[in-house]
Amino acid sequence: MTNVEIEYCVPCGMLPRAQDLQESILEEFGEQVDQVALVTGDAGVFKVRVDGEQVFDKEEASYDEEAIVDSVRSRVGATA
Template identity: 40%
Template sequence: MSDQEKKPRLEIEYCTRCRWLPRATWMAQELLTTFEADLGAVALVPGTGGVFQVRLDGEPIWSRDTDAAFTDAAELKRLVRDRIAPDRPLGHSDRPAAP
């Protein structure tokens, strides 16, 4: 088994009818930039019905179904980090959001 196969696979499923491909690719870029050595793959998965869900090794870690508004990149990075590299600092992304 290669090193890439041992690393987690992240999937971003997005609604094609809602035209959320740009948002999905931006999130993928943000996550790959931050976790390039920690992720084995980042996949964009076309869907319909208003779906926007982020999964890590098949387990949902964020879904627009649960949160009416989209999350920001910093929150998504924290969610991924907490699962794959909990001791890793994220710099400015670790700062709490302003009220």
């Protein structure tokens, strides 16, 4: 199964955005994912990893919730 991590900057107040993304991923994939974990960070971080592979970094791309969910989709169930 698939594990998703959302690392977000606590001092920057990114918890609501991380929670919204977590909810979107859980609504989209339900039991197809083992977990969608929120990981605290700092220094402006907002990264998403699927099974350890980074699929989003706000330093490299602008935040687009649909695009991030699509990136997760391409990896859900990809490993056996």
